[in-house]
Amino acid sequence: MSATLTIAGATVREASRKKLVVALALITVVGIALTGFGFWRLTVLAHQLDRGAPRLDVAELKTVTSQLLIVAMFAFSFVLALSTVFMAAPSIAGELESGVAAAVLTRPIRRVQFLAGKWLGLAVLTAGYVVVASSLEFLVVDLVTGYRPPHPLGFMAFLTGEALVTLTLTTLLSTRMSSVTGGVVALGGFMLAWMGGIAVALGAALNNHGVATVGTLTRMIMPSDGLWRGAVYSLEPAAWIAGILGSGRTQAAANPFFAPSGPPVAYLLWVGVWAVAVFSAASWSFRRREI
Amino acid sequence: MPDASDAAIVTTGLTKTYGSVTAVAGLSMAVPRGEVFGFLGPNGAGKTTAVKLLLGLARPTSGSATVLGARAGDASARRRIGYLPELFRYQVWLTAYEVLVLHCRLARIPTSRTRAEVERALVTVGLAERAHDRVGTFSKGMQQRLGLGVALLGNPEVVFLDEPTSALDPVGRKDVRDIIRNLRDRGMTVFLNSHLLGEVEQVCDRVAVVHHGSVIASGQLDALLSDSGVRVRVDGLGAATGKLQRFGELHRDGDWISVDGVALETVPDLVAEIVALGGRVYAVEPRHQSLEDRFMELLGGES
Numbered sequence: 001m002s003a004t005l006t007i008a009g010a011t012v013r014e015a016s017r018k019k020l021v022v023a024l025a026l027i028t029v030v031g032i033a034l035t036g037f038g039f040w041r042l043t044v045l046a047h048q049l050d051r052g053a054p055r056l057d058v059a060e061l062k063t064v065t066s067q068l069l070i071v072a073m074f075a076f077s078f079v080l081a082l083s084t085v086f087m088a089a090p091s092i093a094g095e096l097e098s099g100v101a102a103a104v105l106t107r108p109i110r111r112v113q114f115l116a117g118k119w120l121g122l123a124v125l126t127a128g129y130v131v132v133a134s135s136l137e138f139l140v141v142d143l144v145t146g147y148r149p150p151h152p153l154g155f156m157a158f159l160t161g162e163a164l165v166t167l168t169l170t171t172l173l174s175t176r177m178s179s180v181t182g183g184v185v186a187l188g189g190f191m192l193a194w195m196g197g198i199a200v201a202l203g204a205a206l207n208n209h210g211v212a213t214v215g216t217l218t219r220m221i222m223p224s225d226g227l228w229r230g231a232v233y234s235l236e237p238a239a240w241i242a243g244i245l246g247s248g249r250t251q252a253a254a255n256p257f258f259a260p261s262g263p264p265v266a267y268l269l270w271v272g273v274w275a276v277a278v279f280s281a282a283s284w285s286f287r288r289r290e291i
Numbered sequence: 292m293p294d295a296s297d298a299a300i301v302t303t304g305l306t307k308t309y310g311s312v313t314a315v316a317g318l319s320m321a322v323p324r325g326e327v328f329g330f331l332g333p334n335g336a337g338k339t340t341a342v343k344l345l346l347g348l349a350r351p352t353s354g355s356a357t358v359l360g361a362r363a364g365d366a367s368a369r370r371r372i373g374y375l376p377e378l379f380r381y382q383v384w385l386t387a388y389e390v391l392v393l394h395c396r397l398a399r400i401p402t403s404r405t406r407a408e409v410e411r412a413l414v415t416v417g418l419a420e421r422a423h424d425r426v427g428t429f430s431k432g433m434q435q436r437l438g439l440g441v442a443l444l445g446n447p448e449v450v451f452l453d454e455p456t457s458a459l460d461p462v463g464r465k466d467v468r469d470i471i472r473n474l475r476d477r478g479m480t481v482f483l484n485s486h487l488l489g490e491v492e493q494v495c496d497r498v499a500v501v502h503h504g505s506v507i508a509s510g511q512l513d514a515l516l517s518d519s520g521v522r523v524r525v526d527g528l529g530a531a532t533g534k535l536q537r538f539g540e541l542h543r544d545g546d547w548i549s550v551d552g553v554a555l556e557t558v559p560d561l562v563a564e565i566v567a568l569g570g571r572v573y574a575v576e577p578r579h580q581s582l583e584d585r586f587m588e589l590l591g592g593e594s
Contacts, residue, residue: 006396010382017384099379103441106346106374107397108366291348 003109007117008124015087015125024083028133031079035072036140039065043145063240065147069137070235070257076133077159077228081190084126084163088170089183091118092286097178102291112283119171119279126163130156154234154262161271162227166190168275169222172282175289189222197225198256223271226263233259299324299449299480300345304354307340307504314340316504317354322497324448327471327481329495329512331488331586337504338484339377342453345482346374359448370399373442377453377484380434383427387418387437390426391444398445412440417466431458439467443474450474453484468494492582500589508589516585520551520578521558528570535564546573 015021042064046056056064092115095101105111134156142148149155169189173182196218203212219226233241236259245260263271298321305318315337322328332338343349345356347364356363359371381390391409400408413419416436426434435458442450452471456464464487471494474481485491491498492512499509508515520539524546532548535541538561539552553561555577565572 003397010393014382014384099376100382102348102376103374103379104397105348106369106372108370108399109397290350291343
């Protein structure tokens with residue numbers, strides 16, 4: 001087994017031994033149960049008769065359900081970002097502080113292998129969490145309301161991408177900053193990117209080129225929000241998007257829970273380049289780091 | 292300095308600066324294979340920095356170092372060394388057994404040999420009964436034992452031990468001394484970084500004393516402590532005392548005469564001369580300089 005896989009395995013084991021996996025599972029189960037209850041109540045209310053007719057017809061219920069699901073998944077994506085930052089910020093810094101890195105790096109292992117192992121272990125945990133938690137949420141919503149989002153796999157892919165972008169940036173910071181500082185900076189970057197996403201949409205809606213440019217630049221520098229828009233798009237029924245765009249309510253695009261289209265292929269290619277560049281920077285930084 | 296051609300570790304003008312602070316200043320030394328080498332110095336002398344340079348954890352500002360013939364830090368050298376860091380805390384969520392298995396994998400020890408290696412290390416450092424307990428439940432001394440076990444995995448040719456007994460009780464220290472002697476008997480080179488001079492004196496063949504980042508004395512321990520002498524309690528010698536100067540430098544303190552620089556085998560001749568000169572001898576105390584005395588003397592002269 002290569003050194004990278006050994007470190008990745010140890011990283012996964014660390015998360016499970018520290019009860020991080022159990023804690024996240026509990027929070028997720030509670031969240032899914034609460035949202036499931038909410039969706040069930042919504043369905044009951046929608047079917048109640050109001051002057052002889054249900055309060056919401058099938059199309060309206062589908063729309064409301066899809067919107068509430070996006071809001072619920074936004075909350076989930078925020079928990080995911082926080083978890084990713086909390087796991088990744090000490091991934092290198094913590095090992096340097098404890099002296100573990102000094103003992104490990106005197107073995108015949110290259111620093112990039114150590115870094116890649118840490119990243120890979122956390123990436124597996126993150127992706128696994130996204131797939132399991134999203135699948136459960138979609139399943140519960142389907143059972144309770146009969147609604148299925150149009151592109152669940154696309155959602156999982158985009159959300160995993162968003163988490164990996166956050167993970168990669170936090171790993172870079174962890175090679176030079178203490179756990180707390182790196183975590184705060186990474187979280188700040190994540191939030192700024194989210195605000196940048198709103199700026200892009202606002203700039204477009206208000207025809208303000210300056211605001212839109214700042215937002216676009218933010219999205220390029222920290223692509224987490226760009227991928228989040230892809231995740232939102234994957235959850236939107238086509239009729240809902242057509243309705244919004246057809247109504248001419250362009251300012252709706254500024255809504256962080258609405259995406260008129262998925263990210264273009266060129267942007268996804270850029271995200272790939274960004275990830276490789278940031279990981280390379282992390283590798284270079286860690287290689288140059290004196291222990 | 293010993294012959295560098297067959298040395299396990301050689302440094303030439305090794306220097307490390309951090310901004311305006313010089314941690315290691317032109318360190319030049321050679322550590323012969325198969326010896327226990329004591330690297331001594333007060334806190335802040337640059338000992339740990341020097342070890343990190345030898346392990347490739349830090350880069351020298353100038354100068355060079357080789358370990359087992361390879362540039363310090365090269366993977367080929369790292370395959371054949373073991374290291375116990377000074378300040379460390381192994382993964383608290385793992386058991387001692389799991390920590391050792393992890394390091395076996397990183398050290399590329401074949402899976403078929405892993406179990407035997409781990410069990411041998413556990414027995415060597417006295418942790419066999421705690422093998423399956425989490426490291427988080429270990430005392431500092433037990434963690435140090437585990438660290439030593441990790442350093443010994445895979446039969447390394449050179450073992451770097453940075454303050455290996457600082458957290459141990461007297462029994463643990465004796466155990467570590469025995470382990471170090473055993474390593475030497477097996478032909479390993481041990482680079483012992485310590486400020487516990489009593490420990491060093493008991494196990495080292497050769498020492499180097501560093502101060503302000505450079506070596507101020509080095510050599511075989513016996514040679515370094517050659518400044519021996521004898522104290523004699525005597526009366527009735529009077530003015531004849533001066534005739535004893537041919538044995539060494541004299542110091543008078545009441546009834547006691549100290550003669551510095553007298554080899555042990557010359558002491559009977561000295562006593563015979565005192566008696567021949569009419570002196571009455573009440574006590575003879577050969578004095579052997581301790582490493583601590585020598586260390587303080589060296590630092591006093593340099594600081």
